[in-house]
Amino acid sequence: MIIKILGSGCKKCVALADNAKAATQAEGIDAEIQKVTDIVAIAGYGIMATPGLVIDEKVVSSGRVLNASDISKFLREARQ
């Protein structure tokens, strides 16, 4: 599973990445977390507010720092 954090390196993006990491550990999922910081690449996902969370190329949230349990929900959905 590949998780991407979209955002140009703001504090919120770091927080979201940390939460995503915690969620993968809690769910026991072997996932790679990538950071996408280029504005053009971010626009390529069609989101209008950062940070954005992308799981296996699907945008699941934008403009919010989800907590680990919210991310876990998305991880479980993505795994099914």
Next chain:
Amino acid sequence: MQDILIWLNDQLLRMQWLSDLVTWLVRDGFGLDTAERIGGSVHFFIYDVIKIFILLSVLIFSISYVQSYFPPERTRRILGQRQGLWANTVAALLGTITPFCSCSSIPLFIGFTSAGLPLAVTFSFLISSPLVDLASVILLASIFNWSIALAYVAIGLVLAILGGTLIGRLKLEDQVEDFVYQSPVSDHDNDGAISRRERLTYARDQVAEIAARVWLYVLIGVGIGAAIHNLIPEGFISALLGQDKWWSVLVATVAGVPMYADIFGTLPIAEALVNKGVGLGTALTFMMAVTALSLPSLIMLKRVVKLPLLGVFVGVVTVGIILIGYIFNATAHLFV
């Protein structure tokens, strides 16, 4: 009834109690006379910093709560359903309740344009968003008065509506970078339907984040304000920016455009300038130049639009705020 309103305005908005408290602290605590230069500057600094941080926290909390009902996807849908000048007006109004950060302008620009919103509407939104927000109304009312606050908002909205419309008329759609039009439109379930608890959390987080981002600008702004207030000779300021100098508005614009700060850091400077006899229009022009145009946001915009369109944007906004400065200077007696 009138007396009660005036009292509420003085105590809650202008925070007379805080001013009195700081006067007492500076006089009895530090042994300085607030009527003297040093004591006056110290008073200005302590009082303004505390007042701005109190107002900033309360205002950002309330506005972020409202804002949580209008995520960008919803704003885009609302704007897509409207046409002509009405669309520009709604864009300018929605710009007043959207994020204060210039860093969000690029994703918004791409998201709006790729979804087919006209440039006119997008630019109305982009001009209004940093220039006018609900926080600035209350702050202006606190530092100056209500008629100046409302006039600032009204004229800021007019600038956003007319500026956007003018940019739209110039048919510069080919001056947008190609990748913008090719960007996908993602409309995932973000329509603002979240629980009240989430809205409150969001509002609280926004206060923390914005306070962390702007505190230094506020301190610098109030510091400059305090220096202008009592340390810089009045003759110097009036020679450069005095009411009788026709170039004062131009100087304020040239000084303000490259500067990067938000309204919280800029207001104390404007306040001190007006106290020193600078025209109201000149001070407002300075504030608008600092908040509406800044080098960092222009550098970011350059990545999505080509130079001619960027030039038109800067030109329209600059001419607009210069005109506003002269109009306000000529009519200032109506507001004070």
